[in-house]
Amino acid sequence: MSEKQRPNPLREGLSNRAVPQPCAIVIFGATGDLTHRKLVPALYNIAADGELPPAVAVIGFARRPKTDEEFRAEMEEATRKHSRQTVRDEIWDGFAQSLFYHQSEFADEAGYKKLAERLDQLDAESGTRGNRLFYFAASPEQFEIIVENLQKAGLNKSPNGGWARVILEKPFGTDLKSARHLNRVVQRSFSEDQTYRIDHFLGKETAQNILVLRFANAIFEPLWNARYIDHVQITAAETLGVENRAGYYEGAGALRDMVQNHLLQLLCLVGMEPPTDLGADSIRDEKVKVVRSLRRYKEDEVGTQVVRGQYGAGAIAGESVAAYREEKGVDPKSHTETFVALRLRVDNWRWADVPIYVRVGKRLPKSGTEISVHFKKAPQVLFNRESQAIDQNVLVIRIQPDEGISLRMQAKVPGTSFRIESVKMDFHYGTSFGKASPEAYERLLLDAMAGDATLFARRDEVEQAWAFIDTIHEAWAVKEGAPKLCSYPAGSWGPEEADELMARDGRAWRRL
Ligand code: BG6
Numbered sequence: 001m002s003e004k005q006r007p008n009p010l011r012e013g014l015s016n017r018a019v020p021q022p023c024a025i026v027i028f029g030a031t032g033d034l035t036h037r038k039l040v041p042a043l044y045n046i047a048a049d050g051e052l053p054p055a056v057a058v059i060g061f062a063r064r065p066k067t068d069e070e071f072r073a074e075m076e077e078a079t080r081k082h083s084r085q086t087v088r089d090e091i092w093d094g095f096a097q098s099l100f101y102h103q104s105e106f107a108d109e110a111g112y113k114k115l116a117e118r119l120d121q122l123d124a125e126s127g128t129r130g131n132r133l134f135y136f137a138a139s140p141e142q143f144e145i146i147v148e149n150l151q152k153a154g155l156n157k158s159p160n161g162g163w164a165r166v167i168l169e170k171p172f173g174t175d176l177k178s179a180r181h182l183n184r185v186v187q188r189s190f191s192e193d194q195t196y197r198i199d200h201f202l203g204k205e206t207a208q209n210i211l212v213l214r215f216a217n218a219i220f221e222p223l224w225n226a227r228y229i230d231h232v233q234i235t236a237a238e239t240l241g242v243e244n245r246a247g248y249y250e251g252a253g254a255l256r257d258m259v260q261n262h263l264l265q266l267l268c269l270v271g272m273e274p275p276t277d278l279g280a281d282s283i284r285d286e287k288v289k290v291v292r293s294l295r296r297y298k299e300d301e302v303g304t305q306v307v308r309g310q311y312g313a314g315a316i317a318g319e320s321v322a323a324y325r326e327e328k329g330v331d332p333k334s335h336t337e338t339f340v341a342l343r344l345r346v347d348n349w350r351w352a353d354v355p356i357y358v359r360v361g362k363r364l365p366k367s368g369t370e371i372s373v374h375f376k377k378a379p380q381v382l383f384n385r386e387s388q389a390i391d392q393n394v395l396v397i398r399i400q401p402d403e404g405i406s407l408r409m410q411a412k413v414p415g416t417s418f419r420i421e422s423v424k425m426d427f428h429y430g431t432s433f434g435k436a437s438p439e440a441y442e443r444l445l446l447d448a449m450a451g452d453a454t455l456f457a458r459r460d461e462v463e464q465a466w467a468f469i470d471t472i473h474e475a476w477a478v479k480e481g482a483p484k485l486c487s488y489p490a491g492s493w494g495p496e497e498a499d500e501l502m503a504r505d506g507r508a509w510r511r512l
Contacts, residue, residue, distance in 0.1 A: 020449035022055035023131035023162075024119050028106065028146050029138035030060025030071070034169065036078035038200075039137060040099075042441035044079045047095045048088065049438070053449060055127035059100045061115065071101035084439050098126070106142045112153035120159070130162025133448055137169055139248075144185050151189035167196045167448050170261055171252060172457075175473065176466040183459050192459055196448050201262035201369075202455040203440030203447075205429065206403040210269040210371075211283075213397070213405060220395075221274070223375070225350045230376045230392060232356045233510055234266055236399075237364040239316050241490070242338070246329030253336045255308070258360045260469045264291060265457070266399070267356060270371055271346050280454040284461060291464040295345040302475035303483035307497045309339035311363040314490030321363065321490045335485055338362045341498035342472075343505075355505060359498060363490035368512045369399040383410070383420055391422045394510070403437060404428040 025043070027035055046052045060071050076096065080087045102118060104111025122128050134150060136143055147166070150156050158164040166186065173179025186195055201207055214220055223229070236258055242249045249257065268287035275282040297305055313323040325332050339361030346356065375393040383390060394408040406426040413419040429437060447455055476482055486495035493499075493509065502508050 018447075018450035018452045020051070020053045020446045021131055021163075021451075022053045022127055022129050023133050023449055024057045024059060024122050024128045025133045025135060025445075025449075026059045026061055026102075026115065026119075027135045027137055028061050028142070029136070030062040030101070031064060031066075031074075032062075032137055034137045035060065036075075037082045038439070038441045039135065039445075040075045041079045041083040042439055042445055044087065044092065044095055045084050045439065046442050046446060048085055048091050051446060052095075055129070056449075057098050057100060057122045057126050057128050059102050059115070059118070059122075061102045061104060061111075063103070063105055065103050066101050068099065068101050072096045072099050075099055084436065106138065106149070107145050109149055109152055112149045112155065116153045116155055119155075123160075123162075130158045130160040132158055132162065132164045133167065134165070135167045135169075140169075140171060140173075140182070143168065143182060147186055147189050156189040156194075163194070163451065164190070165194045165196060165448060165451070166190050167198055167444075167456075169198055171248075171256060172197055172261075172462050173466060174251070174256060176463060176470050179462055179466045183463070187459075193453075195459070196453055197457040197459075197462060198444060199261045199265050199455075199457050200440040200444065201265055201399070202457075203442075203444040204399055204403075205437035205443075206397060206399045206405075207266060207269060208443075208455070209405075210266075210397060215274050224373075226352050226354045228375055229354050230374045231354055231505075231507060232270060232374065233372045234263055234270075234356070234358045234370075235372075235509070235512060236263060236360040236369040237366055237493075237512060238362050239364060239367045241311070241321060241363050242324060242327050242330065244328065246327055250330060250334060250336050253308075254338055254340045254360050254362070255469060255472060259340060259342070259358065260465050261457070261462075263358050263360055264465045264468075265461075266369075266371060267344070267346075267358065268461075270373070271351060271356075273350070278454070280452060280456075281458075283454055284458045288458065288461045288464055289348075290346060291461060291468060293346045293348045293351075294468050295347050296468065296471050297475065299471075299475045299478070302472055305343045305501075306472055306483065307339075307341040307486060307495060307501055308337035308476065308483065309341075309361070309486040309488045309495040309498065310334070310336065311338050311361075311490045312487050314363065314492065316363065316365065316491045323490070324363075337485060339364075339488060339494045339498070341494060341501055343501055357502060357507075357509070359494065359509065361488075361494050364493055365491050366512050368401065370510075370512065371397040371399065372510050373397075374507075374510075378410075390420055396510075402428060402430070404430075404432075 123130050173182050268290045271290040272286040275286045311324050324338050325334050341359040344356040373395040377392050390410050396406045398404050404427050406424045408422050410420050411423045413421050486497045488495040
């Protein structure tokens with residue numbers, strides 16, 4: 001090997017991604033669920049893995065009075081409960097010193113002025129270099145007032161050549177109109193480059209691997225089109241019910257909660273064309289084209305192409321569970337869907353006539369998210385003659401749990417007779433790489449600190465996705481003749497109508 005070809009041993013193993021920079025992270029809604037369950041545990045895990053930039057200060061911004069010490073103790077308890085790795089005292093003690101609490105109402109301008117002073121002080125004391133990441137983990141009705149007050153305090157720009165960025169949690173609007181409004185509000189103060197709309201599914205290891213699978217292997221791309229693919233299925237199943245989120249979920253439902261964002265994002269990764277390079281905008285340019293190519297349903301088509309369901313009482317893993325309408329905070333006459341199955345079409349050359357079936361539901365028998373690509377059958381000659389119909393090849397991308405990829409193919413059963421059966425070639429992240437994948441939030445927080453927006457949704461992606469979803473909501477909202485809300489027992493795979501949606505096309509949902 002020539003000197004030139006030999007890898008630099010000091011760079012080996014280093015990725016070529018942008019480096020996260022020292023910064024202050026201000027979390028609005030610091031006493032909420034997301035901060036406890038995801039954000040602070042994610043930051044701790046980044047610290048434990050030695051990936052946190054040398055100077056990071058985390059400032060919890062919330063209404064209730066609290067000292068830094070009280071906030072640290074609360075975060076310690078939450079992190080011990082929710083962290084991916086066991087919390088080690090020596091690492092926690094160091095990390096806790098970078099946690100601070102800032103008490104203020106979201107609407108109180110003076111609170112932001114004081115925040116600005118505190119951030120300047122932290123720049124001087126901790127070396128956060130004027131870089132600020134504002135994480136909106138509060139409820140969406142508060143976003144507008146927070147953005148306005150950040151601007152009034154001059155915090156939308158950063159002093160001394162640093163940067164200011166906002167991370168916005170979902171739901172990003174409830175329809176196209178509200179999403180546009182929110183985008184306008186945010187962009188009065190922060191440019192698109194400063195805006196990071198989070199979709200935590202994009203931070204999941206296997207979701208990121210879809211692009212590698214497709215574009216770093218020469219064998220898949222030639223087959224990845226209508227000529228070889230019969231159909232695609234995307235399933236996100238959860239055993240959980242609505243938990244204690246009825247206040248939000250009643251107004252959202254499965255279509256807004258999961259399809260508009262997470263499932264359409266997965267569809268984009270599976271369906272997009274190869275980007276010209278790996279830059280954030282090149283990738284997002286290709287993704288948005290997929291959403292734009294989604295065939296819009298006419299009002300009278302929604303009933304045949306989309307099934308909505310709501311769980312009734314049933315059992316999960318042998319335990320009885322209540323019906324959705326009996327859950328705490330749910331209207332006993334609620335029409336909110338907890339399940340939805342859709343038959344989609346992407347109208348472009350690659351996907352012409354390939355149906356894409358998407359289903360998502362709560363209180364299903366098993367939790368799991370996967371994408372399966374079902375290839376066309378081998379021609380009906382040789383082994384595929386009438387008596388021995390053989391299965392299709394199926395490529396399954398398991399997003400969670402047990403992340404990995406498997407390929408179903410045909411093999412001869414050993415023995416003197418000639419029998420053919422399906423076998424699986426299986427790749428498991430856990431065994432191949434021998435280490436657990438980081439949580440989605442870890443990756444996304446690091447990317448935002450590094451200024452890499454690839455795994456965040458751009459304004460046009462979000463708006464296009466709403467434009468598509470709105471057509472379904474509009475058909476559901478008509479006074480007369482709206483498609484019915486089907487029912488399914490908790491612990492089943494959704495309403496029978498979802499199976500019929502597939503059966504009409506001579507297909508069936510894959511068993512998870
Ligand atoms: C959230 C939804 O965005 O994603 C929840 O609001 C859902 O309803 C959750 O349970 C699923 O995410 P994960 O990472 O647990 O699969």
